[in-house]
Amino acid sequence: MNAPASPSTGPATPHGGADIPNSFDEILDAVRRLQPVLREQSARIERHRSLPEDVVHLLRGAGVFRAAMPEEWGGPGLTSIEQARIVEAVAYGDTSAGWCVMIGMDSGIYSGFLAEEAARKLYPSLDLAQSGWIYPHGRAERTAGGYLVSGRWRFGSGITHCDVLAAGCTVHGPDGQPVIDEETGEPEWRIALASPDAYELVDTWHTTGLAGSGSFDYRVDGLFVPEEHTFSFHRPVRTGPLHDAPDAILRKMSGVPLGMARAALDHVRGMAPGRSDRETKTPWTADYRVQQTVAELEMELLAAREAVYATLERQWEALERGADRDADSRVETVLARYNAFRTARRIVHRLYDLVGGAAVYRDTSPLDRWLRDATTMCQHAVAQESILQLTGNVLLGGRSSSPFF
Structure with a gap:
């Protein structure tokens, strides 16, 4: 049996470090300054198959992991919209870094589901990175x-640099049977939080794209996790829009595909003045085919991006007011997120085709990496076609089978 787990503070900055950006504008400015560095490091990040320590240090110093930390702790307490924009800016520099930051800033969100004393013990610094698979693939046996906690979990993105690791579990009683949650009528689902050092990492992350996210499997057998270091998404302690609806950890996800697609479009537009069509010798800047393609893709990205931020804004305002939300308002953020992922993949694919043979060289064309990243990220549950069935059912009067809308 494993010993009780406590979080690893690792290289994190002391709680409330004055040298770390601590507002939306400050963090966004710091990330924008990092974008060229992240772009230069993209090949290395991919080869490393996780974020190198120096890259993590730069991101931590930019304040990205503290994004959702509450203002009463001295954090910036960013809205979902602001979080998504931070993620978008990181992904513009490197997609895997954007993915890890998107998950790493969950630390502030998770803290709001814990009692104050336990939350401050688990997150003694504003700048701790979160990781972990929340769906109940593990087993949590009640004990004194x-x-x-026992099980094996997948997709631990950022696990090689995280400070706190989550593991979703189904609760079982002394009789070995699942405990039924009286509120939901389903087997009780709890998230256990512990140090990553308490788990065995399993290096399964050999993938087409997002290679630098280090999304390893992890497992443990009989790890004791104190009651106060576990939580249910149905029972937040802190109130407000980040905790009154369980989808807060998903809202910022769209920043990854949006940042990647913006980077790809800017890259190809930057190539245009120096390129000509191989067959016709027409300069790209005067080529009807190139002009039309670039305009169409800008239009698609603009529409997808506006849908993401407009629906997030409406959701946030409704949650702030405590307003009831009908079926359309509950699913519009879900559909906008799905569309952002699929649109970004389509944009990168079309740009790859437009550039042609020069796009295939891994060492000289970032389009090759973006194409692979786009393909892999669309395998996430939020970008699968099942989302259309789930949301369509709700729009037609059915009950959602998803815990997140």
């Missing part, structure tokens, strides 16, 4: 003072 907490749970014995």
Whole structure:
């Protein structure tokens, strides 16, 4: 049996470090200054198959992991919209870094589901990175003072640099049977939070894209996790828009595909003045085919991006007011997110085709990496076609089978 787990503070900055950006504008400016560095490091990040320590240090110093930390702790307490924009800016520099930052800033969100004392113990610094798979693929057996956690989880993005690791579990009682949650009528689902050092990492992350996200599997057998270091998404402690609806960890996800697609379009537009069509010798800047393609893709990205931020804004305002939301308002953020992922993949694919043979060289064309990243990220549940069935069912009067809308 493993010993009780406590978080690893690692290289994190002391709680409330004055040298770390601590507002939306400050963090966004710091990330924008990092974008050229991240772009230069993209090949290395991919080869490393996780974020190198120096890259993590730069991101931590930019304040990205503290984005959702509450203002009463001295954090910036950013809205979902602001979080998504930070993620978008990081992904513009490197897609895997954007993916890890998107998950790493969950630390502030998770803290709002814990009692104050436990939250401050688990997150003693504003700048701790979160990781972990929340769906109940593990087992939590009730025992005195907490749970014995066992299982194997996938997709631990950022696990090689995280400070706190989450593991979703189904709760089982002394009789070995699942405990039924009285509120949901389903088996009780709890998230256990512990140090990544308490788990065995399993290096399964050999992938087409997002290679630098280090999304390894992890496992444990009989890890004791105190009751106060576990939570349910249905029972937040802190109130407000980040905790009154369980989808807060998903809202910023669209920043990754939006940042990647913007980077790809800017890259190809930057190539245009120096290129000519191989067959016709027409300069790209005067080539009807290139002009039309670039305009169409800008239009698609503009529409997808506006849908993401407009629906997030409406959702945030409704949650602030405590307003009831009908079926359309509950699913519009879900559909906008799905569309952002699919649109970004389509944009990168068309740009790859437009550039032609020069796009295939991994060492000289970032389009090759973006194409692979786009393909892999669209395998996430939020970008799967099942989202259309789930949301369509709700729009036609059915009950959602998803815990997130």
